[in-house]
Amino acid sequence: EVHLLESGGGLVQPGGSLRLSCAASGFTFSSYAMTWVRQAPGKGLEWVSGISGSGGGTYYADSVKGRFTITRDNSKSTLYLQMNSLRAEDTAIYYCAKLSSTGGWYTYFVYWGQGTLVTVSS
Amino acid sequence: DIQMTQSPSSLSASVGDRVTITCRASQGISNYLAWVQQKPGKAPKSLIYAASSLQSGVPSKFSGSGSGADFTLTITSLQPEDFATYYCQQYDSYPWTFGQGTKVEVK
Numbered sequence: 001e002v003h004l005l006e007s008g009g010g011l012v013q014p015g016g017s018l019r020l021s022c023a024a025s026g027f028t029f030s031s032y033a034m035t036w037v038r039q040a041p042g043k044g045l046e047w048v049s050g051i052s053g054s055g056g057g058t059y060y061a062d063s064v065k066g067r068f069t070i071t072r073d074n075s076k077s078t079l080y081l082q083m084n085s086l087r088a089e090d091t092a093i094y095y096c097a098k099l100s101s102t103g104g105w106y107t108y109f110v111y112w113g114q115g116t117l118v119t120v121s122s
Numbered sequence: 123d124i125q126m127t128q129s130p131s132s133l134s135a136s137v138g139d140r141v142t143i144t145c146r147a148s149q150g151i152s153n154y155l156a157w158v159q160q161k162p163g164k165a166p167k168s169l170i171y172a173a174s175s176l177q178s179g180v181p182s183k184f185s186g187s188g189s190g191a192d193f194t195l196t197i198t199s200l201q202p203e204d205f206a207t208y209y210c211q212q213y214d215s216y217p218w219t220f221g222q223g224t225k226v227e228v229k
Contacts, residue, residue: 006223013146035218044209044221044223044225045160045166045209045211045220045221046220046221047211047217047219047220049187050216050218059216059217060217061217062217064123083143095165095166097166100171103159106154106213106214107174107213108154108156108168108171108213109156109158109168109171109211110168110177111168112165112167112168112196114163115165
C-alpha cells in the first residue's frame with residue numbers, strides 16, 4: 001500500500017527557512033516523479049513544485065521560484081522541499097503527491113499525503 | 123500560464139441527484155486534465171485522469187468527458203460521501219494549474 005508522510009511543518013518568522021520532508025513507502029520511489037501542492041487556509045489547491053524520478057528534472061510555480069528548492073533522496077525514499085525567504089502568503093498546508101510516471105511531463109496525481117501545516121508569522 | 127475556470131463555484135443537490143461540473147481551460151490542453159475530490163479537513167483524492175479515465179478504486183458513478191478546452195465531471199446518484207469540493211487540474215504544461223473548485227453541498 002502506498003503511504004506518504006509529510007513532516008517538517010511549523011511556525012516560522014517571515015524571511016525564515018523551513019525544510020519539509022515526505023517519506024514514501026509501498027512503491028519503488030525512484031520510478032516515480034513527485035510533487036508538492038499547497039492549500040492556504042480556506043483557499044483552493046495550488047501546485048508548488050515537481051521533480052522527476054531521477055531528480056534530473058525540476059519544475060516550480062512562479063510564486064516560489066528562486067525561494068524554494070525541491071530535491072529527493074532515492075536511497076531514503078524521501079522527497080524534500082527547502083523553503084527560504086518565507087512570506088506570510090506561504091502559509092498553507094503542504095501536500096506531497098506521487099505522480100503516475102517517472103518523467104515530469106504529462107504525468108498526473110495518483111496518491112496524496114495527509115499534509116503538513118506551515119505558518120509564516122511574526 | 124493556463125487558467126482553469128470551473129462552474130458553478132458551488133451547487134446544492136440532494137441524495138440521488140445527478141450533478142455536472144464544468145471546467146474550461148484558457149487554451150487547448152488536449153486531454154491532460156484531472157479531477158480531484160477534497161472533503162473538509164482531508165487530503166485531496168485523485169478521481170480522474172486523461173479527462174475520462176478513472177483512477178483505480180474510484181466508483182463508476184464518477185465520469186469525465188471533454189478534450190481541448192472544455193471538460194465536464196458528472197456524478198450520478200449522489201450519496202452523502204460525495205458531498206465535497208471538486209477541482210479540475212491541467213497537466214499539459216508547467217506551471218500546472220487548478221480550477222478554483224466547485225463545492226457540492228447538501229440541499
